[in-house]
Structure formats: C-alpha cells, structure tokens
Amino acid sequence: MYRCSEIVRLISSEEYLTAGLLKRLGIRLHLAACRNCRRYARQLRALAAALREAAGPVPAAEIETAKRLVLERLAQKP
Amino acid sequence: MPEPNFSDARFLRRLKERDRVAWAELADAYLSQLLRAARGMGFTIEDSQDLAQSAFAALIEGIGRFEGRSHIRTFLFGIFYNKVSEHLREKQRAEENDPIDEVMESKFDLQGKWRQPPLDIEKKIFSREARQMVEKCLETVPRAQRIAFYLRAVSEMDTTEICNKMQITPTNLGVLLFRARNYLRECLERMGLKRG
Numbered sequence: 696m697y698r699c700s701e702i703v704r705l706i707s708s709e710e711y712l713t714a715g716l717l718k719r720l721g722i723r724l725h726l727a728a729c730r731n732c733r734r735y736a737r738q739l740r741a742l743a744a745a746l747r748e749a750a751g752p753v754p755a756a757e758i759e760t761a762k763r764l765v766l767e768r769l770a771q772k773p
Numbered sequence: 774m775p776e777p778n779f780s781d782a783r784f785l786r787r788l789k790e791r792d793r794v795a796w797a798e799l800a801d802a803y804l805s806q807l808l809r810a811a812r813g814m815g816f817t818i819e820d821s822q823d824l825a826q827s828a829f830a831a832l833i834e835g836i837g838r839f840e841g842r843s844h845i846r847t848f849l850f851g852i853f854y855n856k857v858s859e860h861l862r863e864k865q866r867a868e869e870n871d872p873i874d875e876v877m878e879s880k881f882d883l884q885g886k887w888r889q890p891p892l893d894i895e896k897k898i899f900s901r902e903a904r905q906m907v908e909k910c911l912e913t914v915p916r917a918q919r920i921a922f923y924l925r926a927v928s929e930m931d932t933t934e935i936c937n938k939m940q941i942t943p944t945n946l947g948v949l950l951f952r953a954r955n956y957l958r959e960c961l962e963r964m965g966l967k968r969g
Contacts, residue, residue, distance in 0.1 A: 698885025703877070707954040708947035709925070709932065731887045738894055739954055743926035745898045746813075746957075749907040753808040761808060761822060762800045765829045769796050 697725045702732045707739060779845045788836050788845075800829070803846060807853055813927060814857065815911065815919045824860065828853040854924075854938045861917065861939070871915070873952045876959060894961045910960035914953050921946055922953035 697705070702725050705711045711722055726733050778784065779799065787795035804825055811821035831852045832839075839848055882888050897903060911919060921939065924930045930938070936946050 698881070699887050700878075700881040700885040703880075703955075704951060708951040710947050712932065713943070731890045734893075735891045738891065738898075738958060741895050741898045742954060742957055742961075745903060745907045746911075746922065746926045749813070749904055749911060751904065753805050753812065757808060757818065757822070758805045761804045761825050761829075762797065764822075764826050765800045765804065765833075766793060766797060768826070768830050769791055769793060769833055 697721050699725075699729060699732050702726070702729070703735060706732075706736055780841060782841065785839070785841050785845075791833075796833075799845070803849055804829070807849075810850075810853070810923075810928070811857070814923045815914070815916055816860075820860070824853065824856050827856050831856070857920065858938050858940060861920070868915075871952050873956050873959070877951075877955055891958075892962045892965060894958060894965055897961050897965045906961065906964055907957070910957050910964070913960055914956045918949045918953035918956065921949035922957075925950060 702722060705714070705718075705722060711719060714722070726736060779802070784795060788799065807825040807828060808821050811824045812818070816824060828849060832849055835852070839845070880888060897906060914922070917939070921935060924935045924938070925932070932943060932946060936943055939946070941949070
C-alpha cells in the first residue's frame with residue numbers, strides 16, 4: 696500500500712501516467728481510502744484550470760508592435 | 774471571428790509570394806497566441822516579443838519549404854517552442870535541490886501520512902481575486918518548472934514531446950512538474966491562510 700507522501704509525488708510528477716497496471720491499482724486503492732489525497736488530487740486538477748485562466752489577454756498595443764515588426768521583416772529582402 | 778482557411782493552397786501560395794495582406798492575416802491570427810503563451814510561461818514582455826518575432830522570422834524564411842502537410846499553426850508553434858527551448862538551453866534541467874522538496878517532506882509524518890490535511894485552496898482558486906493570486910504565485914515558480922507545467926497543462930503537449938522540446942529526461946520532467954505544482958499549491962495555501 697502506498698503512503699500519502701508517495702501518492703503526492705506520483706500524482707504531481709505524473710509518474711502515474713507511465714506506471715504499470717499494479718502501480719495504478721495501488722494508487723486507485725489509496726485514493727479510494729484516503730480523503731486527504733483525494734482532496735490533493737482534486738486541487739491539482741483545479742490548479743491546471745487556474746493556470747489556463749491566469750494568462751490574460753495580451754494588450755492590443757503589444758500585438759500591434761509585434762505585427763508591425765513582422766511586416767517590416769517581411770519587407771526586407773529575402 | 775472564424776479563422777480564415779489558412780490551409781488553403783492559394784493562401785499558402787500568397788504567403789510564399791510574401792503577400793503582405795496574407796502575412797498580416799496570419800499575424801492577426803497567431804501573434805497574440807504566441808505572445809500569450811510566452812507570457813504564460815513567465816517570459817518578460819521583451820523576451821516574449823523576441824520569441825514571437827523570431828518564430829515569425831523563421832516562418833517567413835522557411836515558408837518556401839513548408840508543404841502544407843500540417844496546419845500552419847502547428848508548424849508555427851513548432852518553431853516557437855524550439856525558440857523557447859533554445860532560449861533556455863542552459864537552465865532548464867531540474868536543479869538537484871530545490872527548497873520545495875523540503876517543504877513537501879515536512880508535510881508528512883514518519884509513516885508518510887499527511888501531518889495536516891491539505892487546506893482547502895479551491896475556493897481561492899475559483900474566487901474573483903484568484904487570477905491575481907495565481908499570477909503572483911506563478912512568479913515564485915522557477916522558470917523551467919513553470920514552462921514544463923505550462924506546456925503540460927495549457928498547451929496539453931504530451932510528456933514525450935515536452936521532453937524533446939526541453940531536451941530533458943522523463944525523470945527530469947517529473948521533477949519539474951512535481952515542483953511546479955507544489956510551489957503553486959503551497960503558495961495559494963499560504964495566501965489563503967493570510968486572508969483567513
């Protein structure tokens with residue numbers, strides 16, 4: 696049976712993705728029995744969602760500058 | 774706004790002929806995405822601009838060889854991620870020791886059980902001020918960790934591809950992801966404590 700500390704490592708490093716059947720089963724059994732690790736696992740999923748949200752839109756001025764530079768580059772001799 | 778059909782052979786020909794309007798359309802479609810990705814990975818505004826520019830410059834140079842077998846967005850982002858990894862080449866391997874490792878060790882007792890249940894951070898994550906909090910916490914995450922986490926969680930690249938791009942081993946990637954996630958989680962937990 697895995698310890699909580701091992702479960703936390705396996706989940707956050709995504710080592711479980713490449714784990715064999717037995718290891719995966721062990722992780723599942725632990726999660727079924729351990730409220731704390733279930734909560735932790737749920738939080739990590741929420742973190743990924745938060746990361747996707749966090750990067751807000753890029754200011755229009757930055758995009759304009761970038762576009763101008765790209766078009767200048769295009770105008771240079773090939 | 775529906776994306777123009779960039780896969781169209783005629784459009785590709787216009788790109789190859791360095792048609793300014795076609796390139797402007799392409800820039801409109803993807804520059805903001807490139808800049809956003811670079812910012813999301815923690816690059817400064819200046820570095821993000823440089824990365825987006827060098828990706829586009831490489832595309833302008835390489836478009837003659839592009840045969841349209843993949844989507845041009847895939848091609849462009851492929852170039853972009855290569856630029857990112859060139860930019861980092863030196864520093865991207867996981868350091869042997871990182872303060873977060875000790876923090877994580879201290880969370881468990883000798884039997885490997887949680888000393889304290891993990892605090893509820895979900896309310897924080899989904900609250901109104903969450904974005905600033907998450908951004909602030911992201912700043913505490915070392916660069917390579919942050920990039921690995923971004924590629925995995927936002928770009929949804931598979932782990933093999935990330936290892937190729939970052940030129941690291943799967944074990945190394947595992948360490949980076951472990952640290953990035955736990956840095957971020959710990960930081961949010963601490964902020965939650967402060968605000969009660």
